[in-house]
Amino acid sequence: MIYFDFAATTPLDQDAAEVYVKVAMEYFGNTQSLHDCGSQANILLENCREELAQLMGIHKKGLYFTSGGSEGNFLAIEALLSSPLKDGNHIIAGIAEHSSIHGVLNRLQKQGYDVTLIPFNADGLIDPELLLQSIRPETILITVQHVNSEIGTIQPIEKIAKIAKNNHIHFHSDFVQSFGKINLKAIAPLISSFSFSGHKIYGPKGVGGVYIKPEIPLIPFFPGGSHESGFRPGTLNVPAIAAMTAAAQKIIGRLEEDQNKFQLLRKAFIETLEPIKQWVKIYQADYERQLANIIGMRIAGIEGQWMMLECNRFDFAISTGSACQIGMQTPAKVTEALGLNKEAAKEFIRISFGHSSTTEDIIKLGETIVQIVEAFKPAPVID
Incomplete structure (x- = not known):
């Protein structure tokens, strides 16, 4: 076929697969363990974090590893809402956002949040002027996908980021379709948070990440976690993270x-x-x-x-x-x-x-x- x-989704890259197997066999320690096996796994983990941060032009302190884009979207939105820049309960999102975004928004509406959904124009783009007109004094979050996964249009993230900043609004973007296809270094630092995934770039399934500006004093959605600075619970999949990093290096290089x-x-x-x-x-x-x-x-x-x-x-x-x-x-x-x-x-x-x-x-x-x-x-x- x-x-x-x-x-x-994409097939796993051969080089990334080899990295996965090597790390799974040789760096199998829990990154939170204090013995040498755990320390070696943690050193590798932090090297991956630093490499990915450099590839995207962000500070490694704000980069957290997740199970993929859907979890990243969920955790990012919850984190931003835990630390809004002003009081309010209004969220603006694109109609064509990924189902993981709509799932979070539907739940938030039941909790009392008001959501405005923005359509595309004839070119498949969000109109920044329409978005600006939709802002209210109580607007605290904007979420717009960078690249639409179904028609491939690239949203004007720079303009939306400027609007958000001028109005003291957090801005989250789903980077799952743009990661590895577009140079993100000029865009990533402009927004409050973004998500990405490994299996869209010839890396493994079940691994991804989310970036949240380090200066945002977020409250983790899941309390009591010891991994990822308390941001997310669960033992990290270091082999998948290493393989995703290898795949990212390769695809961004071409x-x-x-x-x-x-x-x-x-x-x-x-x-x-x-x-x-x-x-x-x-x-x-x-x-x-x-x-x-x-x-x-x-x-x-x-x-x-x-x-x-x-x-x-x-x-x-x-x-x-x-x-x-x-x-x-x-x-x-x-x-x-x-x-x-x-x-x-x-x-x-x-x-x-x-x-x-x-x-x-x-x-x-x-x-x-x-x-x-x-x-x-x-x-x-x-x-």
Whole structure:
């Protein structure tokens, strides 16, 4: 099967896998143990923390390891709400945020918080002016995903961070899709907190991290923890952290190479769809605000789930959106953010490229989709 669902997860990199096995066998001590085995594991852990902090341009003191992006989002939001910059109970978030964000927000609403959800404009971006207009005196938190996981648009984090700072509001961002694909050094220091995950960058599953500015006097959500300076309980998965660090070093070292490759693949795929262009709608922003390796689109008259199954029959793996959202059997959140009606939302599919993707394979996928559409003959798109 030819895999085109890299935005959902990636295969484990060979070098990262070797690091995992070596650390699991040779540095197996508990980092909190006082004997030499524990000390050696702790030294390795802190080396990983320092390396990742340098790669992202942040202070290592604010970097905590977690089980992944979802836990990171949860812990970051709770930490920021434990230490707001002013009194209030109002939160602003994007409609298209990851399900882990919406899960936290739904619970907070039951506790008395008021939440305003911001849609996308036609380019799949949050409008900073609309966000600014949504701010109230009691607004204490803004949470906006850096890169949308379903259409790949890159949100104006710098502008949002400035708005948040000027209004004394904490700003959290989900960096899961941008970590390893975009240079974060200029952006990461601007915000209060962000989350990231290992399995999106060819690292192991079940490991990630969250950054919270060290100067924020947070109160841990889980009391009494001894690991990660009390921020999170549970023995750390040092082998996975080391493997994730190795994967991060490798992918960040080839950022420019990947970006150039994915731009060419994106262009080739879109050109291949030319025979059915009257049925195809691709949701994307301008070049500067678009991650090239994620294509979110719909084909008029064909349900995305059916198209995904047809592609699967031809040995191509694509998706209908975020894997976490698919598990809920609901349309991708981005379709709501874009203002699509129920029928149009059901037509959404996502194709995402990775290191193993080739021009030949992406053209084969495009030709297969053309073949499926021409056999089905749906009605043309009406914008």
